[in-house]
Structures are given as structure tokens and as C-alpha cells.
Amino acid sequence: MTHTSVADLLAGKHQVGEQVTVKGWIRTRRDSKAGISFLAVHDGSCFNPIQAVVPNKLNNYDNEILRLTAGCSVAITGNLVESQGKGQSFEIQADEVTVIGWVENPDSYPMAAKRHSIEYLREYAHLRPRTNVIGAITRVRNCLSQALHRFFHEQGFYWISTPIITASDCEGAGEMFRVSTLDFANLPRTENGAVDFSDDFFGKEAFLTVSGQLNVETYACALSKVYTFGPTFRAENSNTSRHLAEFWMVEPEIAFANLDDAAELAEKMLKYVFKAVLDERRDDMEFFAQRIQKDAITRLESFISQDFAQVDYTDAIDILIQSGRKFEYPVQWGIDMSSEHERYLAEEHFKSPVVVKNYPKDIKAFYMRMNEDGNTVAAMDVLAPGIGEIIGGSQREERLDVLDARLSEMNLNQEDYSWYRDLRRYGTVPHSGFGLGFDRLVTYVTGMQNIRDVIPFPRAPRLADY
């Protein structure tokens, strides 16, 4: 490339006096009657734009420079100098400014250099990446994503690409999107009138995955430490600031590991990626702390320095009952805790991230390992102050007879789980894992209120534009 990133220039990676070229978009223009204009140019490489000082002696000064508005794309060549003004260390003394793309009708350019509501920005998913806030989110999201891969790599995990299309509807975690090439206007029918999916692309019904867990267990039972990181789909008609129809999930799975091993991994993983963000995206985090959520940085710092609290579900229920707090939903052993209960535990009682373990079997999935007591399973949720459940996981049932008993108890067919059962028939091992909603993690780190703002192109009920 023949040009330099704004990040490198501001980080001092180039010598003062060096001739440099930056390419980017105008954020603001300020004119001085001293015969110069100041251009703030951003290229996405870091939070801050670089300032270019443009003298009026340039031959396109009157007819082009003075017409520049927010959003115009430019190439600027000049000397890197120490700034004479306050607010930045370096700036470019421009010798040449080439306008690459004009903004037609600046009056109605949707990303005007002014404060916009986050809901407004959402309506311009194609232009909002140019804003401070979406740019910062994008860099933090990338940082978290890279840090997760780096963490698992350093821990000896393999990244497994589990399928996005699944032909087994036995995943059992909510509504699924159908995948089909059938002509809806002319569906093939069987003799009794049902849709004949044997004519469909896969020869049977197919869906978008709701979890890679069952698939990734097969690789855990061979390569020991593995994880998935990919898109996941849920077709529930869920309209909240925490839900997406298409989201990204991280699901580590480890062999020869019990529930405590999974909890320990979850804690190490979260602390690792939070530290990475604080180290690598300080500029963006400072923006979040300043404009989005005051304690954006300090709560990550305290998250990293604290040990996670650990509590059994049964004890957690006692804590809730003895709190004297009046909850909207009454507390008793056996309930699936609601947001208010989880928030009380993390935010008020423990005042730290807390791992709740060993839930009643009746509110958990068939694959979770039955405990000695016969009433609870080795499941865990990690609850974080300010967000609630951020991770859900379990030790998996590795005993075939117990698994089969659970399947029939829940009216599930053994045949539908034949390959899953095979793992228990051939060299079964205790293994554990958990799932982390990646977009929720980004929400937590940035302090953004709505998950639709931390993913580039959100998908939700009646929302699939762009």
C-alpha cells in the first residue's frame, strides 16, 4: 500500500518530517482566516482522526477544500509534524489533498457531524460504521474475537467448524429456521398429504443450527480440547435488547473434565479477553467510559481482579428466600431463576461474577450429567453484574444407561441420537463445556444497551434489511 494508517501515524511509528499519505473520510473541517483549514480524517484504524493542516496556497483550496464536508473521501499527502495546537501530538502539513469522493447534498447526508441517536444510526446500517461509536464497537468486537481465538490457541484448543445447516431437529434449544429448496407454491406431498421432504435438497427436513455443541462433543471425544465459534440461529419471536435471530456463539468442550474444570475455564477465558481489550483498545474503551457507560473500564478491571463467587443452585435459592426481598416471581426450589433473581445474586448479594451450579434436572437439557442425588444435574451459569447470564454450561452425561434413561424420560427417540449415543458406547469419557453468547459479551464490554448495535447487520423479527 502506498499510504499509512492513521493509527500508525498517531502512535508515532513514523518520523517527524517524513512525507506520508493518508486516505480516509472527513469527519470535520474547520477554516482559519490565518489561511489554513483543518481537516479531521478518520480511516477506522483507531479511535482518533488525524488532523491535516491545509494551506490556502494549494491550487484546489478555494474550489475543493472549502467545499469538503463530513463523509467526503480524500487522500492527503504531506509532512508529518508535531502539532502546534492542543489535542493531538502529530498532524500532517498537507502538500496535496485529492478529493476521491464527494458527498452529494451534504444537507441530507445521514451521518452529519453531530450527535445522533443510536436508534437513528441503526436505520443506516451501511453508513453507521463511519461514526465514532460504531467504529469503536467494531474494533472492540474484533479485539474480543481475536483474543478468544488466541486464548484457546494458547491453551491448546482446536477450533472446530461445526455445521450451520443441520438435518437433525434434535438440538432442542428453541425454534429453528427451516432450510429448503422446495417450491413453496407447489409443495410435493406424500400420500397422506404431508409435505414430502424426501424431495428436498437434503432428502429430509433441514434447519439452521441452534448450537454446535452436540457436534463439537464428537471432536472433544477425540482431540480433547476444542471449541466452536460461529453463527447460530434462533427463530423465536423474541423482541428484546438482548436477542438476535442470528448471533455468534463460542462453545468450548473439553474431555476428561468435570463441571469445576468448565467453570475454571470460563473464568480464565473471560479475564483473558477483558484484559486484552483493556490493553489493546484503550482508546475505544475510554470513549465508552466517557460517552456510553461511566464504569466501562473500572468494572472490567474489577472483573479481572476478583475471583468468581461459586454457589450451588440450592444455596442460591436459600439466599434469595432469606434476602427478604419481594420478587415479582416467587422463589422456591425447582424454579428456573428469572432475570431479577440472577441480578440480585450477582449485583447485590455477591457483588461479583458468580457461578451457580447444580440445577434441578427438570429445568435443564437431557445431555447434562445427573448428579448423585438424582435430583440435580451438573449444570452451571455464570452470572455477571450488569448483564445477568453470560455463560451457560454443563458436564455432559457420559454414561449410556443414564443418558438413555433421560432421553426416554423426556420423550426423545434414541434413534435420533444414534451418533451422539455412540460417543458413550465407544471409549466414553467425562467431558464438559459451555456456551458464550459472543454478541452479549460485546454488549457487556462496551456498555451498549442494545445487542442490535454491537453486530454489523442485526437480524431480528421483521429485521433483515441490508
Place this chain on the structure above:
RNA sequence: UCCCCAGUAGCUCAGUUGGUUAGAGCGGUGGACUGUUAAUCCAUGUGUCGUUGGUUCGAAUCCAACCUGGGGAGCCA
């Protein structure tokens, strides 16, 4: 999906207890000023008042349905 709230200029909002010509700030534009920091100062334009029906002599204002957004709940990651 359920409950509550909102939908007025490019954007953020004020306003109208139903009645002739609907306002402000920001942004844009023009100018002043300045090594400036979405700077400051002056000037300036802009509106099917979410959509569709209904009530009424008359609706942006009242009513209904719908759409969109927000807050909360359920479901969940």
C-alpha cells in the same frame, strides 16, 4: 408474544385543553473571526405533524387498527 411509552423540519425535541400563517437547537448554506479542536458569533431555508380508517362544520390535536422505535416481561445466549 404480552404490558407500558413514543412517532412533529436532514437530526434532537418543544408545542397544539380540535379552529386561520407549526417553533427552537444542531446540521447544511452564506458571512465574520480565529493554529482551529463536532470552536465561536451573525444571517438563512426547510414540514403529506408514522400509516389507514372513523368522529366532527373543521383533525397534526379525539377514537380505532396497523406499522416503526424505546422500556419492561417471557424465551434464551
